[in-house]
Amino acid sequence: MNMKSLLTLLLLLPFAAFAQKKMTVNGKMTNLPDNTPVWLADINNPNDTIAKAKSLKGSFVLKGELAEPKLLILSVGGDKKSNVFFDNSTIAIKGDYTKPASWSITGSTVQDGFKAFETTFVPYFEQLNKIGMRMQAGERSDSLQLSANRLTGAIQQEIDAFIQKRPGSPVSAFILLATINLNPDINQLEQRVNRLQPMAMNNMYGSYLKQTIEEGKTTAIGSIARDFTQNDTLDNPVTLSSFRGKYVLIDFWASWCRPCRLENPNVVQAYNRFRDKNFTVLGVSLDRQKKSWVDAIHADNLTWTHVSDLKQWDNAVAKMYKVQSIPQNLLIGPDGKIVAKDLRGEDLNKKLCELLGCN
Template sequence: MKKLLFALLLPATVIAQKNYAIKGNIKGLKDSTLVFLQTNQGNTLSQDYAKNGSFTLAGKLDGADLYQLSFIGYKEGVELFMDNDNIVVNGDATNLKAAAVTGSQLHSDYISFVKGFTPLSEKLGKLAGTINAEKEGKKRDSLINVFNSTRTKLMVYTDTYLKTKPGSAVSSFVLFQLNKLYGDANALEERYNSLLPSAKNIVYAKELERIISTAKIGAIGSMAVDFTQADTANKPVSLSQFKGKYVLVDFWASWCRPCRMENPNVVAAYQTYKDKNFTVLSVSLDQAKDNWLKAIAADKLTWTHVSDLQYWSNAVAKLYGIQSIPANMLIGPDGKIIGKDLRGEELQQKLKELLK
């Protein structure tokens, strides 16, 4: 009686924990063949030995994903995009890849995508190999045009699929696998935001959110990520201390000749607008403090300077993905990035527009 009462008090989700079950019937499969379900990482989740071509696998999955049904002694396997579903697999041991899978809407969604994706993907792969082997010239240029056209078709096909299946977890999987096609964090985010919550209950959705968040660091229109580094007196200085001002975060180094050549332009901008709610915060990629301090004095850089003296491993440079210097970003009073790599007259013109 007590056990029954306890069960009645449990939430329904606790009582009805769903597991997966895979029932297989493979014609010609040798008796005692070990059949096992694996993750993408190669971890075995469940296994069974075939008898008269039949086998049964069962267990509980952490979530929807692409899994591999493998057979010892056979090169081919069966891809299964599934969650905790009841699945039936029917096929022939001579062509396992063609096995019919029923019982999972997710798997049907996956097969639907793969059907149109595979020929385009294979064409791109062949074109890439041909282009790499071809010498510069009209033929190579023509092949590149075909490659770009096919790539566009693949993106259109993917976008159509995402619009057709906005509630399927397969859409998050597809978008994650092909995220580099879009090359732009805003374009990727727009597509991700078009998906329904039911499509985001999958590990790939979290990865997409991380990719988008990381890619937007330092992008124009995004909020600047705060950081703290030591100044020339070894006192901590944070970017957030300058909120309410227009601040040019300038990445440079004493050993960087182009940076030193650009410094007079930064000095001119600072002198012109320092009394109009504008300042500069320089981040140095120096290693030797003496060289850093001498360059500051020699170039008359009379604003705040910070560095961890870690060269290209400078934490702020790594945070913002700085690949070359000089580099800069202009941040508005609200902390939003409003300009990047503004140099010379371009920097003066931008500040004139903002602070006239």
């Protein structure tokens, strides 16, 4: 190679190396009528069309640019749809237009990971959903709960296997987010996230995970409960740390919250049963009207300490503990650490029996 050719190559290399790669989707389908509209949209915002085209002789080409790999909806003709996980790759789609389940999608390792996710996890989700529907219908049994626990445990094992195999895939971050409600252990979530590579986390799913971990540490089991002070019904300041040395249930509720009022008898029963065993309750109300708050306390016979700043959802303590729904509670140990959370009904009694004894 002469000097001129070498200089030309060196000048061109930076542009080639840093050129922005775009997404190209080449579709070839049987039974696909001409002029059938085809488009890709963000699954979280179906009105956000990322690329669109019309078919001709069974083929179509979609071109676009994604800021990051993400879950999309591929729609062919409006009535044939498939969830896909695309990045800026050259992707090929083949299959029968009338049978979305038969579509073969190749050319993207991210999509390959998503297909593996669907194959592995969706059957578990479907089984859990069926059990959930049976429970909502009023069916309760030890065997049903055992089946749910077994499925949840299997999912946790599959999560670890998946992210171990694909630590650099954005789909791994997506899976951790998609299954976050199946495991309340924020510390385990953080450990899993720490096993992922930056290329897996540099996206919206990674950002949500980091935010969830940061917020979750506020209420993570084993962490020190954040101290606070709020006024009681007589406008006297009450500080959480003043209960140090006791087990205390921080109970978030409100007079206008029907599920809270239905749960109150369970809390009353637990309080009466364990109050002589180093246990108490601290009610934090998300009320706005003081009279409604105080009247509900008397009506439901809630004889423990209550505080509120009467700012409803802007209650400073509720915001501190990231409370987004009520009823919600945290059980704090004598050392100020969070022992358990969201204990309702018999679960509260079981936990207190475990800690304080029932004899």
